[in-house]
Every structure is written in C-alpha cells, then in structure tokens.
Amino acid sequence: MLALAAACGLSSCGIGFNRDWKAAQKAPHDELSGAWTGSWVSEATGHKGKLKAIISQPDAAHPHDRTVRYWASWKRILSATFVTQHTFTPLGGRYVLTGHHQMPAWIGGEYTYGGTSTSTEFSASYRSSLDHGTFEMKRQPD
Numbered sequence: 001m002l003a004l005a006a007a008c009g010l011s012s013c014g015i016g017f018n019r020d021w022k023a024a025q026k027a028p029h030d031e032l033s034g035a036w037t038g039s040w041v042s043e044a045t046g047h048k049g050k051l052k053a054i055i056s057q058p059d060a061a062h063p064h065d066r067t068v069r070y071w072a073s074w075k076r077i078l079s080a081t082f083v084t085q086h087t088f089t090p091l092g093g094r095y096v097l098t099g100h101h102q103m104p105a106w107i108g109g110e111y112t113y114g115g116t117s118t119s120t121e122f123s124a125s126y127r128s129s130l131d132h133g134t135f136e137m138k139r140q141p142d
Contacts, residue, residue: 021035024140025140030057032066036054040136047075050072053070053071053137067085068085068099084099084100087099094118097113100113108130109129109130123136
C-alpha cells in the first residue's frame with residue numbers, strides 16, 4: 001500500500017473519488033454495490049490506513065464481475081486511488097471474491113486479491129511481489 005500511495009503522490013489523486021463515494025452512499029444498490037468503508041493492513045511492513053471502496057453494479061453480460069474503485073490512506077497525509085475488477089461468486093449465502101490488476105514493477109507488479117463478502121461485510125487479502133496484507137470493510141449505512 002505504501003507503494004500505491006507513492007505512485008499517486010499526495011491526496012490529490014482522490015479528487016472525484018469522495019464525491020462519487022458520497023453519491024454511492026445514496027444510490028440504490030444490490031447486495032454488493034455501493035459505498036464501503038474500513039481499513040487495510042500490510043502484513044509485510046505493518047503499515048495501515050483507512051480504506052473506502054465503491055463497488056459497481058454488475059452488467060448483464062458478466063453478472064459476477066464488478067469494478068471496484070478503492071481509496072486508501074497512509075500516514076494520515078497520503079492517499080491513493082486505484083480501480084480493479086473483482087469476480088464475486090455466490091457460495092452459501094456469501095460471495096467468494098477474486099481479482100487482480102497490473103501495476104508498475106517498482107510498485108509490486110501484479111496484485112492479486114481473494115476473500116469473502118456478504119451484503120454487510122467485506123474481508124479480503126492482497127498480495128504482490130513487494131507487499132501482502134488485508135482489507136476489512138463494512139457497508140456504509142443508507
């Protein structure tokens with residue numbers, strides 16, 4: 001995550017995210033789409049910070065795939081945003097999520113994601129060549 005913050009620079013890379021996140025709190029949503037908030041922790045470095053996400057509605061052609069826009073803070077003054085695709089596969093009243101996206105090699109290269117989600121809680125891990133850790137989020141109340 002430190003690398004993601006460094007890649008984007010200071011908090012200016014969140015321009016527009018906060019507006020969209022607030023709108024997502026008020027927008028109609030299904031079990032997964034909408035605004036989420038929580039935290040991330042790097043198990044490699046011990047770094048941690050706030051985490052927000054906007055999970056999109058699925059499209060008809062790919063009902064399990066969703067775009068997830070993340071905003072992550074680090075050291076209270078740095079933040080970064082990134083967009084990735086996750087596949088949410090229904091399994092026994094919850095969803096198993098997987099995903100990946102490619103970043104520059106100096107930031108860790110490919111990041112992979114895995115975890116579970118319900119309509120109220122999101123728990124996932126991330127891994128790259130330079131970092132690994134966890135995301136924990138809850139749905140923002142309507």
